[in-house]
Amino acid sequence: MSTVLNALDLYILMVNHTPSWINALLSLRNICVKPFGLKDVGNLGDLATTSTTTKYQVGDRLDLFHIDKLTDVEVILTLNDSHLDITISVLKSNLSQTSNVYVATAVRYNNLIGRLYM
Secondary structure, three states: OOOOOOHHHHHHHHHOOOOHHHHHHHHHHHHHHHHHOOOOOOOOOOOOOOOOHHHOOOOOEEOOEEEEEEOOOEEEEEEEOOOEEEEEEEEEEOOOOOOEEEEEEEEEEOOHHHHHHO
């Protein structure tokens, strides 16, 4: 019997396989930006393993992001800060015999710091 994964399951599966060097760079980033008043965003996968996906709901924090939309086929995650806003969509498509997963990101710069940061 196969397990059917929803969009949030797929996001969690993805971040739980984040290479350790990426989390090391995020930790370094958190140290470097602290003097400039930017928030510590933690690491990918920090919260993903603490709960089953059925316990999450819109408004909850998951890793670096807040859940803005949550259905079986799509999860939209956001991180809004003074310098930039990040949105990630994980969309599961079942239009054919197999499922496809699409990940899209959008970044909006709120000021010069955001532009320099990126």
